[in-house]
Amino acid sequence: MKRNLMNKFTLKILSLAVAILLWLLVVNIEDPVRSETYWEVPVTIVNESYLTSDLRIPLLVEGSDTVTVRIQAESSVLREIDRDSITAEADMTQIISMDTTPYMVPVRVICPGVSDENITVMPANIPIETDDLTTQAMTISASVGNTRPESGYEVGKLTVNPEKVTISGPEDLISKLDRVVADVDVSSMDQSGSISAPLHIYDKNGDELTDTQMSYLNLQGAENNTVSVDVDLWRVKTDINIQVESSGTPEDGYQVSDITTVPNTLSVAGTEEALKELEDNGNTITIPASEVDVSGKNADFEQTVDIEDLLPDDIMLARDISSSVIVSVTILPYDSKEYVIPSTKIDRSKQPENMTAVIMDDSVTVRVRGSDEDLENLKEDDIKLSIDTSKYTKEGEQEVPVNVTLPEGYELVDEVTVRVNLTPSAERQSEE
Missing domain, CATH: 1.20.5 (Single alpha-helices involved in coiled-coils or other helix-helix interfaces)
Structure with a gap:
């Protein structure tokens, strides 16, 4: 079973x-005939010159710029057809009537391998608006976007050829144009040269024009909406020193002890001639005295300087280098000297019970007053430092005063503090 x-x-x-x-x-043998429907086939306008002779330009109406196409054909033919292979055209020479607003224009659909009688288009006619045809000349800027040349090089200059373009199109659209940008791809370039760059047009809202909007424009002098851009690559040079000059005089009894910068070196790019001249100047960029005024100062101060404005001709900052340089000026009384002492030399023997004190700063600055001869003889090891955290009970970071002991004949100029982080000791953690 x-x-x-x-x-x-x-x-x-x-x-x-x-x-x-x-x-x-x-x-497969019989290849039967059947129907297939294709939705939202975009319509393009042809024979625009039929109206442009009257300084008018035809425009598709948004929402009525696509049609539905039904095709009847053998199965083998339909298998080769998709929406992209179908062309829908609104021929301006076939306007039904010039007395309507907007104009109604019949749509003709073309599909390779299919005769007209086997194609049905819906709607058969679409509305076409018109606008005045106008012309405007605009300069072309160039942008490399997020592309970068080979390591060790920067884009120094971009020269667009031609420098401007004349744009013809509907008056309403032309009035909204803001800028024309040549999109230059410099990826992996390691020598100067010319590149063909496509043009992108932006409106006053910063939005790039759509493909439909671009189809209404005619860019004279830019074949296929592209231009040639000469790319001048500059070589990168690192470890360029920063030198600072100052102007003015501090308050009576005070002097400029030191001037430092953050960062203290830069990376720049420039032409070979400019880099050679920079090398002849000791690979140093000078911040002039007019930028740092110490007049009447009796305490340290900082000032931010835009170094980019001070670079020599044909020199630029390398990529990702900030143009802001922080200038720190140390102002000391006469007959005084500054000592930078590592935090490891601070005595931390007086700590709170069940707590551990960890110094957060790498060093502390001690300013000492004395005669020139005494200061010359004073060594770092002669300065004794200690902190007392025995009375601290709060966990976390604290600003703790530093006890400074100096040899006889010397005087401490400023109080000294250090950042200390207090944490429970291992014994206290085990108890908890």
């Missing part, structure tokens, strides 16, 4: 397979 059921089931499967095979053979 089981064998009989298995035989019947096997026969059914075999019959189904044979039926499918026969159906495929029939379909």
Whole structure:
């Protein structure tokens, strides 16, 4: 009985397979005619010159710029068709009536391998608006976007050829144009040269024009909406020193002890001639005295300087280098000297119970007053430093005064503090 059921089931499967095979053979041999519908096929305008002779330009109406196309053809033909292979055209020479607003224009659909009588388009006619045709000349800027040349080089100059373009199009659209940009791809460039760059047009809102809007424009002098851009690459040079000059005089009894910058070196790029001249000047860029005025100062101060404005001709900052340089000026009383002492030399023996004090600063600055001769003889090891955190009970970072002990004959100019982080000791953590 089981064998009989298995035989019947096997026969059914075999019959189904044979039926499918026969159906495929029939379909491929007979190639039956059937219909296929394609939605939202975009319409393009042709023979625009029919109106432009009257200084008018035709425009598609948004929401009515696509059609639905039904094609009747053999299955083998339909298999080769998709929406992109269908062309829908609104021919301006076929305007139904010049007395309507907007104009109604019939749509003709073309599909390779399919005759006109086998194509149905819905709607058969679409509205076309018009606008005054106007012309405007605009300069072209160039941008490399996020592309970068080979390591060790920067884009020094970009020269667009031609420098401007004359744009013709509908008056309403032309009035909204803001800028024309040549998009230059300098990826992996390691020598200067010319590049063909596509043009992108932006409106006054900063938005790039759509493909439909671009189709209404004619860019004279830019073949295929592209221009040639000469890319001048500059070589990068690192470790350029920063020198600072100052003007004015501090308050009576005070002097400029030191001037430092953050950063203290820069990376720049420039032409070979400019880099050679920079090398002849000791690879140093000078912040002039007019930028740093110490007049009447009796305490340290900082000032931010935009170094980019001070660079020599044909020199620029390398990429990702900030143009802001922080100038720190140290002002000390006469007969005084500054010592920078590592924090490891601070005595931390007086700590709170069940707490550990960790100094956060790498060093502290100690300013000492004395005679020139005494200061010349005073060594770093002669200055004794300590902190007392035994009375601190609060966890976290604290600003702790530093006890400074100086040899006889010397005087501390400023109080000294250090950042200390207090944490529970291992014994206290085990108790908790």
